[in-house]
Amino acid sequence: MCGICGIFNLDGKPVDAGIIRRMNNELAHRGPDGQGVFLKENIGLGHRRLSVIDLATGDQPMVHRERETALVFNGEIYNFRSLREDLIRKGHRFRTASDTEVLLKAYARWGTEAVGRLRGMFAFALWDGKAGKLVLARDRVGKKPLYYYYDGRRLVFASELKAILTVPGIPADLDYKGLDAYFSFGYLPSPGTVFRQVKKLEPARIMVCTGDGTEKHCYWDLNMTEPRTGVSIGDAAGSLAEIFDESVKLRMESDVPLGAFLSGGLDSSAVVASMALFSPEHPVKTCSIGFEEARFNELEYARTVAEQYGTDHHETIVRPDAVDVIKKIAWHFDEPFADASAIPTWYVSKLTREKVTVALSGDGGDENFAGYAARYTMNRLENNIRKKLPVRFRQGPLAWLASVYPRIDRLPRPLRLKTFLTNLSLSAEQAYYRDMSFYFRPEEKAHLYSEAMKERVGASSSYDVLRPFFHRNRNPDTVTRAQYVDIKTYMTEDILVKVDRMSMAHSLEVRSPLLDHHLMEFAATLPSEFKLNKEETKYIFKEMNRNRLPSDILYRPKQGFNVPLSAWFRGELKSLVMELLFSGASGLDEFFNMKTVRQMWEKHLAGVSDFGPQIWNIVMFAVWRDLFLERKSHVQ
Numbered sequence: 001m002c003g004i005c006g007i008f009n010l011d012g013k014p015v016d017a018g019i020i021r022r023m024n025n026e027l028a029h030r031g032p033d034g035q036g037v038f039l040k041e042n043i044g045l046g047h048r049r050l051s052v053i054d055l056a057t058g059d060q061p062m063v064h065r066e067r068e069t070a071l072v073f074n075g076e077i078y079n080f081r082s083l084r085e086d087l088i089r090k091g092h093r094f095r096t097a098s099d100t101e102v103l104l105k106a107y108a109r110w111g112t113e114a115v116g117r118l119r120g121m122f123a124f125a126l127w128d129g130k131a132g133k134l135v136l137a138r139d140r141v142g143k144k145p146l147y148y149y150y151d152g153r154r155l156v157f158a159s160e161l162k163a164i165l166t167v168p169g170i171p172a173d174l175d176y177k178g179l180d181a182y183f184s185f186g187y188l189p190s191p192g193t194v195f196r197q198v199k200k201l202e203p204a205r206i207m208v209c210t211g212d213g214t215e216k217h218c219y220w221d222l223n224m225t226e227p228r229t230g231v232s233i234g235d236a237a238g239s240l241a242e243i244f245d246e247s248v249k250l251r252m253e254s255d256v257p258l259g260a261f262l263s264g265g266l267d268s269s270a271v272v273a274s275m276a277l278f279s280p281e282h283p284v285k286t287c288s289i290g291f292e293e294a295r296f297n298e299l300e301y302a303r304t305v306a307e308q309y310g311t312d313h314h315e316t317i318v319r320p321d322a323v324d325v326i327k328k329i330a331w332h333f334d335e336p337f338a339d340a341s342a343i344p345t346w347y348v349s350k351l352t353r354e355k356v357t358v359a360l361s362g363d364g365g366d367e368n369f370a371g372y373a374a375r376y377t378m379n380r381l382e383n384n385i386r387k388k389l390p391v392r393f394r395q396g397p398l399a400w401l402a403s404v405y406p407r408i409d410r411l412p413r414p415l416r417l418k419t420f421l422t423n424l425s426l427s428a429e430q431a432y433y434r435d436m437s438f439y440f441r442p443e444e445k446a447h448l449y450s451e452a453m454k455e456r457v458g459a460s461s462s463y464d465v466l467r468p469f470f471h472r473n474r475n476p477d478t479v480t481r482a483q484y485v486d487i488k489t490y491m492t493e494d495i496l497v498k499v500d501r502m503s504m505a506h507s508l509e510v511r512s513p514l515l516d517h518h519l520m521e522f523a524a525t526l527p528s529e530f531k532l533n534k535e536e537t538k539y540i541f542k543e544m545n546r547n548r549l550p551s552d553i554l555y556r557p558k559q560g561f562n563v564p565l566s567a568w569f570r571g572e573l574k575s576l577v578m579e580l581l582f583s584g585a586s587g588l589d590e591f592f593n594m595k596t597v598r599q600m601w602e603k604h605l606a607g608v609s610d611f612g613p614q615i616w617n618i619v620m621f622a623v624w625r626d627l628f629l630e631r632k633s634h635v636q
Helices: 017-026 080-089 099-117 176-185 233-250 266-277 299-308 320-333 342-353 373-386 391-404 417-425 428-436 442-448 451-457 467-472 478-504 517-524 539-544 565-570 574-582 594-606 612-629
Strands: 002-009 034-040 043-049 062-064 069-077 120-128 133-138 147-150 154-158 198-200 205-210 213-218 258-261 285-291 312-318 358-360 509-511
Touching: 002 017, 002 069, 002 120, 017 034, 017 043, 034 069, 043 069, 043 120, 062 099, 069 099, 080 099, 099 120, 099 133, 099 205, 176 442, 176 451, 176 478, 176 612, 233 266, 233 517, 233 539, 258 266, 258 342, 266 299, 266 539, 285 299, 285 342, 299 312, 312 342, 320 342, 320 478, 320 612, 342 478, 373 417, 373 428, 373 478, 391 417, 417 428, 428 467, 428 478, 442 594, 467 478, 478 509, 565 574, 565 594, 565 612, 574 594, 574 612, 594 612
Parallel strands: 258 285, 258 358, 285 312, 358 509
Antiparallel strands: 002 043, 002 154, 034 043, 062 069, 069 120, 120 133, 133 205, 147 154, 147 198, 205 213
């Protein structure tokens, strides 16, 4: 795993080596084992290396002098050995044992079509000197990040936004429409960033930059429109097991110590069980975190799996003094990011890096196998009722009733009648948008925003983030459409960003077998009832693991990687919130109606309402603003 950066001056001006080195320095945490720079006239490439494969000869930038190409690459190509053999048969010779050289020679053979042959996680930049073009590419679901700035005269790119901001002349104008999405979802969606002129290369994209400009195209999508028929659950579970185990085995290729995250949930437990099949002589190293608050603590379940498979198991407890790392966490995200599970991810990454350099995770199980029980089951129920109600009734009396019904967020979602009635009055797409607005819904932002913020956001709606994915997947099954939207938005922009930034903050590489594109494509063809069977989530994945994991792992309610934020805000984190949000110099009134924020805070402290996620959303924005806009402090 690595960090990459570079500059391509389209006007022919030479690249300043000092700027490339400065960009490289900002990415040191992503690659502490070495660095390199390639310079040739108007192109400059930088690389920071975390050595995982071919420790002796895999340094970058890697140059193919005969073809005048140079490559900087972040990630792992799991099928590099089979690609290498194919290229050798076609006459290519290799001087290293690295997957980087395989990618370089694959481009020489197949051009940009080589990207579609890769099985792995990656973001790379390749300079093709003969053609005078720079090729940028990103993996299918966005496991590895890639930011860029392009103004017609130069293209600047990097693994993290902070490296781009070190380049002179890069504007840092806020994207208020992107911020509006952040206050809905807790992240800044691709292709935008928090800064208007800097973009993210979207997943499954190739971008080619020449003197004439840039062109982008999508090389892969997940087809969820045609479920297979006539297959039994037993046969499908058997096929899934073969694909899953192969995916795990491929990700155990490493020249450095390797282990796994073990939360005690189904997905990570299944990964550990599969790893144990391929490591009979050496125990799998597993790492878990827990909390003092019992309802957030899954350590007992992690221990159950660790004992069953005889793993070399390690644990740590996360306490409210996690406030000490909040600024560090915000610094590593580069943009406002409100998923509070970043805190335990930070700590489990820290613990794991003390034991290994590479860890496997269970990310992707919920999206592939419909694991979000409350959301998917309620969404399906609402849609079944919605179809039976006349449109005029839904948009008239039902909408009115929803508007006057009191909001009670402390109840379990099925008992929140206001949410239920409001969703029934809307289209399925608009209702799901409200469900995914974990932090602030449109009517709440109307009270939250300052007048200046309202004017800057204008008439834009964060629903536009989800809209294209609803339109792209026309499967009539409600759950399948929701899965597709989650894969393209929540998983890519939240879950995978969280894991990448928090693991790379500790120079730890994380691999996700459940996000192998062969496995995802197989899961996409399964009937919806194989995933969400009545109210049983991940049905086929549980069937696959019935002989591998105990029933209390398979069938207990999903707990999630949550933190006791609400209690912390009423206790140990109370002074932090007061300082960040309500000190006279906070400057947050530029963005918020601070009277509304104060009312939320007081209701939360009194236990009248639980505004923990909403307060955290505002807190993380305030911390980010101090670090990146006000430059009050700089934490590395």
